[in-house]
Amino acid sequence: MIRHLKAPLRQVGARDRRLVARSAALPWTPADGLLMALTRSANKGRLWWAVAAVLATRKGPVRRGALRGIAAVAAASASANLLGKPLLPRRRPAADWVPEHRRLVRRPTSSSFPSGHAASATAFVTAVTMESPRTGAALLPLAAAVAYSRVHTGVHWPSDVGAGMLIGAASALATRHWWPLHPAPPSRSAHRAEAPTMRDGEDMLAVVNPGSGDADFDPTDEVRFAWPKATIVYPDPGTDLRDQLAAEIRRHERVRALAVAGGDGTVAAVASVAADHGLPLALIPAGTFNHFARDIGVRSMPDADAATEAGAAVGVDLGEVTISGKDGTVRRWFVNTASLGGYPEMVRLRERIERRHPRWPAAAIAMVRTLRRAQPFAVRLDGRTALVWMIFVGNGTYAPKGFGPYYRPALDTGLLDVRYLRADLPYSRARFVLAAVTNTLSASHVYRQYDLPSLDVELLGAQRRIATDGEVGPLGRVFRFRSRPSALTIYRL
Structure with a gap:
């Protein structure tokens, strides 16, 4: 079946040739130089990384769109360049099909089908639009210009560009499989x-x-x-x-x-x-x-x-953790999450790196270093002994239930969202990554998730620091987590 599919895709039809000829016949305009500069700037996705960096300075949907856009570009680029081009090789248009002033100095030598530039451009703008339609509409002309520039400079056939756009749109939509869109309504509270x-x-x-x-x-x-x-x-x-x-x-x-x-x-x-x-x-x-x-x-x-x-106000739950260690007992509330394991160490490392680098690069560097040198630790979870890499406790039940808990449908469940990664199974970190990528964590033996009103965690080794709402807390050996229903009254219409 693949052989029958490859044959027509490798061939260039009469319509492709007519469209390229029409593009080549357009008279010279100042737009020629602009399109050549634009197509070069989009090499290896550099243009979209730069646009994402600008968008990330804005809060809310615009920043989320930038992050989703980068993820979509990575997926689209891999699909087009690592899968599409090797499987479906096609000759590019001959250089003399377009006027000399439009020809790129360094013409690409890889397969013409599909267009990686068009795939990345469409993926980024589609992903941004999913989070911020207004921002996506503003970027649409830029993406369209990048896609057309590949035909204008004579390095792609129109069908290459069309296929790339389909790959880009599919890659952006596929991000919802791992990263669901946050719903517009606020979380519920019946109190x-x-x-x-x-x-x-x-x-x-x-x-x-x-x-x-x-x-x-x-x-x-x-x-x-x-x-x-x-x-x-x-x-x-x-x-x-x-x-x-x-x-x-x-x-x-x-x-x-x-x-x-x-x-x-x-x-x-x-x-x-x-x-x-x-x-x-x-x-x-x-x-x-x-x-x-x-x-x-x-x-x-x-x-x-x-x-x-x-x-106007509602009652919302708070998470409470009582921390017992060598220095006594301390109680902390948390509004979002608490965690043990790699996260507190990552926060401390990030804060040190931030003295010399911006926050986002510092966070990325800290995450890589922390995961590389992470060590498992033995605990008792409600009396059951386990060896784990990390423990996550959310105030309320988070969604999605797989990797990357993102939002809470309700703020008055009276439950904690408990997740942990087991370290007592072979290749547990690799299996966790594979399950996260394939969105099969619910069936993974190395990942556990429970909704509980309380959780007692006793460390069987040295004391560790807890992180609550992104802030590193005190050392402790015994941590008692509780959900406190409607503990906080907060103003909300």
Whole structure:
């Protein structure tokens, strides 16, 4: 069957020849030089990496689109160049089919079918459109110009470009198999909560962390606009934020609500104080990822302002972990996730590398180094002995259930999402990677996932650090995780 398929694809039809001849007959215009520069810039996907770097500076769907776009380009490039070209070889158009001023100095020598440039361009724009339709529409002319430039410069037949575009679109859509699109509605919570109406933020303490997220953006102005009567508190680098905020509450005669403008780490610290003191919390997302704000459904300052003005709030679950070690016992709340194993070490390494490199490269370097030198550790999980590489505990039940938990459909389940990677089976890391790539983790023997109201973890070796909401926590040997239903009241319309 493959032999019968290869024969017609290797041949060049009359329609391809007519279209190339029509393109070659177009008169000279300044666009000729632009198309030649554009086609060279897209070699090896360099153009799309540059566009992704620009898009990644934006938060929310635009940044997610950039990341999904790079993943789609990698899949499309591999499909076109490593599979399509060797299996379906075809001669490229002869150089003299196009005018001399359009010919590339270095003409490609690989198979003409399919076009890798067209595949990458279509994959990137399709993937970006899936996350941010407006951004994708803005990039569509650029992708179309890259695809056509391959015919204009005489290095591809039109059918090569068409096949590449199909491969690119399929590669972008295939990313949903491993990376589902985040649903537009916020996570559910059936528990409405009583919260005071906070007009102008009177009797409110608002924590503002200018160091969260974009270093060039200070959320102070947004907080002052939303709640001009609120008392603003800035984190003291030499003091634990929880202790600092608790002291501020004691110092003020009347505090009816707390607010926070920062990333997930700052939000988690303020949320823990709000839960301890029974105070409602208003949230302005101002971090890098803002996972908790995204799930809550608070996208920006106006969302938080409107909810406090209306006194609209819901009760959401919090995760609690009690950490026991040589230095005593400590309790921590977490709004998103907690983990043991490679992740805390990766966070510490990333922070050191960030002193010399930007955050994104630092995170990539830290991940590679951590995985390479990871060591398994023995534990008791609710009394059962196991050897594991890492343990993940989510506040609430996350989706998808395979690799890469991304969002929570509900915030009031009263359950923890427990996942761990076994280390007692041969080639467990390789088997984990293979199962993650093929999206078969649910059937893998090295991966375990449970929804539980609580989990007790006892380390059978040396103490380890826990990471909660991306922040490295204290050392411990025994970790008791609990879901605390409706422990936090948060403003949300």
